[in-house]
Amino acid sequence: MTSKEQMHFDLRASSYETDIGQDYPQALKWQLIEKYSQPGNTVVDVGGANGRHAVDLAGLRREVTCVDLSPSMLLQMRKRDEFRALPQKQRPRPVVSRAQQLPISSNSVDMSYCFATLLLMPDQEKAISELVRIVRPGGYVILDIARPWNLGWIYWRRHYKKHGFPGIYPLSFKRTNTLFRGLKCHLEEKVATGFLSQLLFLPRVESRTKLREFIHAAGQSPDLDGRITGKVPLLANREYIVLRKDNRL
Template sequence: MDETDAAAGQISAEAARIYEDFFVPALFGQFAPWLVEAAGIRDGDRVLDVATGTGVVARAAQARAARVSAVDINPGMLAMARKLAPELDIRQARAEALPFADDSFDAVTCQFALMFLADRRQALREMARVCRPGGWITVSVFAPWPRSPGYNDLIPLLEELMGAGAAEALKVPFCLGEDGALAQLLAEAGLEGAHLGHRTGEIRHPSLDAWLETEIGGWTLAEAMTPARMTALKRAAPERLGKYRHGDGSVSFECPALFAVTRA
């Protein structure tokens, strides 16, 4: 796996484990109930979570007594999702070619994954196809990286230590946060009139080292980070990233995001 895989969101089985054990409680877990709430998911609704990863949103929808299906292209992520929720309908599939009939769901969700898809417009068209007329399609993306605390310091540091390819790979999750980018993409896919809203979470890690190990080991750069690079990164972290560290050594910073809710 190289930085091209990283930019497409592909990760290994070990990275998927780290993602679920550390990244979900540090970040993604808090956003999942917000996304499900924004989607208006209720008891008995048929819900599809697209690019589900380890299934954090699928499980949040399940907690609302919804009937949940989920898809992802990444085998490592799917193995963890099935382990955590074996009762759910979890399938390996591309977002651009969903294996479901038209009008199969009352709601479709996609959390922090649209930016990684090979054909974003086609994926959105597929979400609309499988969602019943009048159903809700709800997606979330991160704010631009220069306006995202933590990452606006980490990304330049990665570029210095690992090169432009690594930095660009870490910028990918933030690429749809620019003003108007998500609304334009939805409109180009035929989804007009989306309601856009901002939510700000908080990223929390027990230490600087834990942040770096989770950020790299549990995300898209896992296979590109050598032990020597990680040592260099940790050595530089106190000076470059120390402003996010508290007196007890823990690390936290805001995570701004954009939610879009639109009718199919």
């Protein structure tokens, strides 16, 4: 991302949401983080914004570094009551950086993850390579990968171009599979979502129907969208992917 994108997020930092909801796709992020990390592990949240994952994760006794391009986002994290309530040594460490060039030593952390950020990067393969580089052999990387099959990308492409971004960049299965092999990572787990969710972008569906409540019923894990997408994963609009770095490196 460029300085223009940095300015975009700086301007929105004070009003950026911290509550991301409890729909299955959001709950899934936490399920994967907790499944593949343990108390005391070192974890890097890349594209962590105002710490909406990092602060809670630090409360679960992980040593968290929160990386974001926007200094204002990280300032908002430090202002949050939840952040200040943590013991000094337990608070997430803020780092201003691009995802494509992380100022973190190679093979030095137990886990890295990146949610809702890679889609905005034309060179996201470089960012993924960095997420893998910093993780120790045998450690885990959790990625939120946007797939090309999604009606919603029409809306989001227009939205971000209007705000000065070059576009959005979903990745094909072929590109990610080739990348993961080159990075010497094992595919530990992948969860497909979003096949039904894209219908919410059709005209008046969101405003005039209860489709969202139907496909994302509270407390269901997976919800209807997740169950259906799991049967047709090639039509997923998003995949949550867990990689394990080869421990022979």
